[in-house]
Amino acid sequence: MSSLEMIEAAAGRLKGHARRTPLLDSPFLDELAGRRVLVKPECLQHTGSFKFRGAWSAISALDPDTRKRGVIAYSSGNHAQGVALAASKHGIASVIVMPSDAPQLKIDNTRALGAEVVLYDRATESREEIGAALAAERGLTLIKPYDEPLVIAGQGTVGLEIAEQAKELGIEKADVLVPCGGGGLTSGIALALEGHAPGLRARPCEPEGFDDTKRSLLSGRIVSNTETSGNICDAILTPQPGEITFPILKRLCGPGLSVSEGEALQAMALAFLRLKIVIEPGGAVALASALFRRDEIEGDTVIVVASGGNVDPELFAGALKHIP
Amino acid sequence: MSSLEMIEAAAGRLKGHARRTPLLDSPFLDELAGRRVLVKPECLQHTGSFKFRGAWSAISALDPDTRKRGVIAYSSGNHAQGVALAASKHGIASVIVMPSDAPQLKIDNTRALGAEVVLYDRATESREEIGAALAAERGLTLIKPYDEPLVIAGQGTVGLEIAEQAKELGIEKADVLVPCGGGGLTSGIALALEGHAPGLRARPCEPEGFDDTKRSLLSGRIVSNTETSGNICDAILTPQPGEITFPILKRLCGPGLSVSEGEALQAMALAFLRLKIVIEPGGAVALASALFRRDEIEGDTVIVVASGGNVDPELFAGALKHIP
Known part of the structure; x- marks a missing residue:
């Protein structure tokens, strides 16, 4: 079975069990990003994340x-x-x-x-x-968290939905920004887009200082972070890309993006204000990249995955002070 | 054209323009409410509310x-x-x-x-x-806010979606709790349910002390609130039910429910924690009713409309201290 067939089979098994999350947008975010921004809120998935x-x-x-x-x-x-x-x-x-x-x-x-x-x-x-x-x-x-083909296939169903939703909106070409830890979500989405929306390109997003995937893609081989803690984006602080995920990322993804903790907090605050969703710091790095790395992104539309929303109330309340 | 036909016509005009919001749930909310709780997050609608x-x-x-x-x-x-x-x-x-x-x-x-x-x-x-x-x-x-048939028809599309979504889940009987100000949303939903899901019953929810609709339903005629300000649920502090909406509410709705400001704040905090959505105080009174008025609700499933999410960051941060 090909990777794409595995994702399609996973979608069949998930039907009626996982939520099909919508695509959200706001004219205020479009204005800030300088292009249309469509947000896939996987924070609304069962248990608050795509996992x-x-x-x-x-x-x-x-x-x-x-x-x-x-x-x-x-x-x-x-x-x-x-x-x-x-x-x-x-x-x-x-x-x-x-x-x-x-x-x-x-x-x-x-x-x-x-x-x-x-x-x-x-x-x-x-x-x-x-x-x-x-x-x-x-x-x-x-059940491994990312370096497992069946797990990658499940996460890839996010990409199948993005491909369908983009088609409904008439979007044929766009960067798809994805928060990236071990790479299970990013590689799954990349495989789904390769098969169903070849004009859409997945790009991993990470916290600055923990951008192992961005640097691995640049050097063409797996490189590690020097630290694995000490950043609020705890959900995506893996030491390095997976052995199964990295070859997929290398073959299919565009360049990585990275943002500061402050930018992730601002993105959380803007998602609160403009989309009415709760995202955690690690789940906010793709939206932060769309808003604060506009020169590194191509096209007049960008699709952003908000991968999770499991954040402590105190940290979230603090983020709300970061509304720009 | 009947009221139901007006709602169906409005749904046709809204197609591709308004978002079809999902139904969200969490085992943690079910546990608190003592029954299954399904939340319709209209805070995710364009501009952050059903309006x-x-x-x-x-x-x-x-x-x-x-x-x-x-x-x-x-x-x-x-x-x-x-x-x-x-x-x-x-x-x-x-x-x-x-x-x-x-x-x-x-x-x-x-x-x-x-x-x-x-x-x-x-x-x-x-x-x-x-x-x-x-x-x-x-x-x-x-464009009047609620006492206008075309506006009621538009809000009624929330009810059409609830009827469809309940049917998909095999739910034939349930209370549908709706935050109620002038009654446009509640009456629209009640009309849609009458036509498409007669086992579902709309019930208006209000802040204590501003429960004009609950009292009007009890007395069978329109009665007013003594105050129209001084409660955090600002979005639903209307003086009395509308002249067009009240006869619909009287004919179709179950008894009203009312909750305290503290209960609305707790519901906001629980929606943050368990559903990852942002709701404003007025938008939280139906969820608060489901959680804190369980003895007043019938059936093993309750459907709750979270009608809006336009809340100041400071107030929201304060609500997060109310996690029970």
Whole structure:
């Protein structure tokens, strides 16, 4: 099965389970960006981020005997919640391995979505060892966050929807800006656009100082960030592009873009004010790129993915002071 | 033409112009409400509220010669922005008469959406006289905010969508909670449901102390609020139900519900946290009713309209401290 066929098959499995998010716009954002801006609010997806799509895609594709033994994931963030809900909607168990110093709210939310949360001590324990032991003991299947073809296929359904929605609007050519961590969402979208909207080009967006994908694309090989923490865009601070995702990004994507924390906060504030959606810092880097990197973007329309909205109330309230 | 046919005709005129908003949900809200809660986020509509629908419905129905002379409205709020954008998308002029002490941001926004804003002094001038003089001089058509059949028909398209979406989900019976000011949205939805989903029942929701519609329904005749200001739910503080809307509400709606300001703020915070949408206080009273008046609601599913999201950043940041 080709990558595109895998995405189409994932779309079939997601039908009636994932939300088809709309495209939003505002004349005020168009004015700021100097071109038409269309925003795909994946913050409105189940569990507040696109991650539900990949999790559902992977879990729904397991053979029934394997699936009924349950799944496991390592994550303290959006992937954890996506896996927990997708598993519980399939009626199966999920185990999420999280650091014991993760915010209590995230632990509580993941449990409330039906997962068993197993905590480990970051300083003295290895989550991989704990996870491998649990998986072996119970026959759990590991759901990786991005470097997994079925997860990429699920995230690619965002790209299928963008291709359809752009066609309805008569848009044949545009940059599609995507918040990029390990590259699962960006590579999935790029594959879907290659097949269904070849005039649309995916471009990864990252925080400045954590622009491993942008630099990897420039150098033609995987390069890493020197830091993996210390930026408010926590959802997309992966050390480097994935081994499966990077070749896809390299073949299909336009140059990467990067923005400052302040620009991400301004984009969050503008999305609040003009679109009435809640986006988290990592989910705001593509909108920030559209608004504040206009000279690096081509065409009279830009499509932006707002990938998630799981942000602490205090941080969000602070962002609202950044309305330009 | 029957009321239902007017709504269906309005839906035809709105197609491709208004957004078809989705139905959102969250297991966390279901848990709080003790039943399934489905939220229709009209805050995601153009200009951040359902008012765009009624404005577009009325303007698009004018005969071309009348329309090209332009329209006028009295409003400092959501209706103003809806009329301004609907007029400018029709390529016609709009005049919005606003009090000179309206917040500068609202004046600026209305102008930016293409309207000519005419300011008047609340203490010494009558907006009706100013408006009538301008209308006569320029041949402008007045677009009323709610007591106008074409406006009610436009708002009724929310009800058509709810009927369709409920059917897709297999929901045959439910209360539909609607934030209610003058009653344009509630009566339009009630008429649409009567025709297309007779098992769904519209119910008006209001702030405590400004529950003129709830009391009017109880007494069977129009009664007024003693105050028309002094509550954060500014978008729905009308003095009394409309003369056209009230007979519709009386014939079709279930009993009204009312909530406190604190409950509206909590509902805003929960919509932020669980649905990733921005709703204003007046737009949150239906969700607040679903969450905090569970004993007054019937059935295992409740549908809630979140009617608008035009809220000042400071007020919104304050609401986020109300997460229960």
